[in-house]
Amino acid sequence: MSLRFSLMGPVRAWRDEEEIDLGPRQQRAVLAALLLNNGIRLSNDQLIGMVWDDPTPSAVMALRTYMYKIRKAIPELDLKSKDGGYTLRAELSDDCRDEPLVGLTSTYFEAQRARIANERLHCREALLERELDVLELQKHVAAFPLRERPRALLMQALFREGRQAEALDHYHHVRALLNDELGLEPGPELRKIHAQILKGDLNLARRPDQLPPGLPDFTGRTVEIAAALRALPRTVGITGMQGSGKTALATHVAHLAKHQFPDGQIFVRSHDVANELLRAVGVENPHGDKAALWREKARGKRFLIVVDDVVDPAGLADLHTPGSAMILSSVRRLNALPGVTWVKLAGLTxxxxxxxxxxxxxxxxxxxxxxxxxxxxxxxxxxxxxxxxxxxxxxxxxxxxxxxxxxxxxxxxxxxSAVPSDCRAVLAPMIKAEQQLSDEERHLLQCFSRRESDVIDICAAAEMAGVEPGAIEYVLEALADVHLIEPLVLGRYRLPRFVRMYFGWRAPVLTS
Structure with missing residues (x-):
């Protein structure tokens, strides 16, 4: 079960896909004040000052009543009074299409509306800078005719499309507008781009946008998403067995965080990661020390890089640069990589x-x-x-x-072996996992799958395999590394049901 909150338009909340009734306007205002200060403790006096411009003595009782009703409507928030104040931690999910905080009228909310609108404007222009779409830039310029930054971006986009004359004409138009409306000449950015276009030497850096589309039915993983977002821009690693949704989660997190990385997003599946990163920024057929060349190209930039299905950590050595971030997915947890925050995936709840x-x-x-x-x-x-x-x-x-x-x-x-194709599609994660096992590992899983208990210890595993306990521990740990068994306490492991089903089916039939 997941909760979502929105401050765009009226304050709203959903439990999974069902909208929650948040009550009257002032009750929504109390919730909005808590959401705007996500994770920060607010005293009763602070909350009252945010919600009411001229509070009466009855505001204290009204606040308590509203808090009681919010807790009753959304008990998952665990919103308790502590030291005369309240703290709320929640996930905001906004599409930025509506005006924020509709219907909330205090001075505090007016100031927050202006702040959010300004942040949205900067986010929108950062997106336009990445995409340099002429039509979208023209719409934005029409809505904000005196902002010079989008004018400069439109000139770059026109130049990139080979429309040099239109880019120069646009400069003369905006210069006349600024003179007429404000009595000002264009600023240094516009003048510089105008001069570069005249000389024909406007070099536009390639901004890669390689993220695959997110899954429209992506579900759950609230805890894992929060952990990954907290860790960025440090490197995040996502590990789990085949079929657990590592790539989907990495892509989902990348889309949530990409606005923080205006120089582009790069998605790599190749084993030669440095080579693919360089190609993404326009360096074809690089020679020499590729890692050093990448660090030079990425210096001072903010890229978000997703490296999917990492097998060899050596391919990632020396690629990290300050300001950029990596999200890795790997069946195995790559402990040799320093500074990685690992998120482990099992099945969904x-x-x-x-x-x-x-x-x-x-x-x-x-x-x-x-x-x-x-x-x-x-x-x-x-x-x-x-x-x-x-x-x-x-x-x-x-x-x-x-x-x-x-x-x-x-x-x-x-x-x-006569398994229908649709069944093989269900079993595909296990089939792929089995292909990477040694004969000894495969045999142990088949033996384990025939046992009634889903928990095994080293001694029982050694007896099944006919070897010493010290030797079988390495096999068990290798299976735990690829999540085909789950380590419990030292020397004890659990077999997931899906793994039991597959390797029990694969086990040879014993005859007397």
Whole structure:
């Protein structure tokens, strides 16, 4: 279950996809004041001063009443009074399309409205600078005709499209406008760009925008997202088993944070990371020390770099530059890399998995068989990729029930090698993981999967494998490193249900 709040337009809140009734205007104003000071303790007097311009003695009682009703409407906030004040921590989710704080009229909210509007204007112009889209810049210039920065950007965009004459004509137009309206000459940025266009030497730095689109049905991971955003601009690593959604989370976090990195976003899947970074900023066929060349190109810039499916940490050595940030995804946690904040992914929570299935499948079908749906989700350990495949399969079979899917899953785990293609799609994360295992690791997982208990210790594992406990510990730790078993306390491990299902199916049948 997730909470979202918006300050754009009227103050609003949602629990998952359902909007929460926040009560009357002044109650919304109290919540807005807390949200605007996210994570900061506000005393009763501070809150009253923000919400009421001329508070009466009854404001104290009104504040208590509003706080009581906010806690009742949104108990997940855990909003408790401490030392005569309140602290709220929440995630704001705004699309910037509406005016902020609509309906809130105190002096405090008027000042916050002006501050937010100014921040939005700067964010909008930072986005326009990255994209240099002529049409969007023309719209922005029409809305803010006396702002010189977007005028300069429009001249650059026109020049980049080969419209040099239009860029020069635009300069003369804005010069006349500034003279008529303000009695001023254009500022140094406009004059410099005008001179560069006249000489034909306006060099526009390439601003890469390589992030894949985010998933429209991305669900959950609230804790992991918050941890990653807190860590940036330090390097963030996302680790987890195959199918856990590492790439989706890395991309989602990158889209949330990209406005902080105006020089561009780079997405790399290549093993030669330095080479791909240089190509992204316009350096083709680089020679010599690529890492040093990248550091030179990135000096003073703010790039956001996503490196997906990292295998060799040596390929990332010496690539970090101050001001830029990296988000890494890797099955293994790469402990040799210094200064990385690691976020570990397992399956979704039970609630998140149900919510995701309702997005992939018709919600009415998922809700009608909640118990069967819960069993299906449990069998794949609540991993997003298998859930997407199974939900898609049911969507393509409108006359099937979830119970029918569950029955087919029962049969398919007993089919040996004759596995249907849609089942193989569900098992794809495990198939990929198995391809990277040694014979010894594979054999141990198959033996483990035949046991009734999902927990094993080193001694039992050694007995199954017929080796000494000291030797089997290395195998168990290797499996834990790729998240096929979960380390509990020293010497004890748990087998996830999805792993048990796959390797139990793969295990050879024992005959007497």
């Amino acid at each position: 039970e609630g998140e998995a149900h919510q995701f299935l309702r997005k992939v499948l018709d919600p009415a079908r998922a809700d009608a068989e909640a118990e069967a749906a819960g069993e299906v989700l449990s069998r794949v350990s609540h991993l997003p990729n298998p859930i997407r495949v199974l939900g898609g399969k049911l969507t393509g079979r409108p006359h099937w029930t979830v119970a029918m899917l569950l029955a087919q899953m029962e049969r398919e785990t007993q089919l040996g």
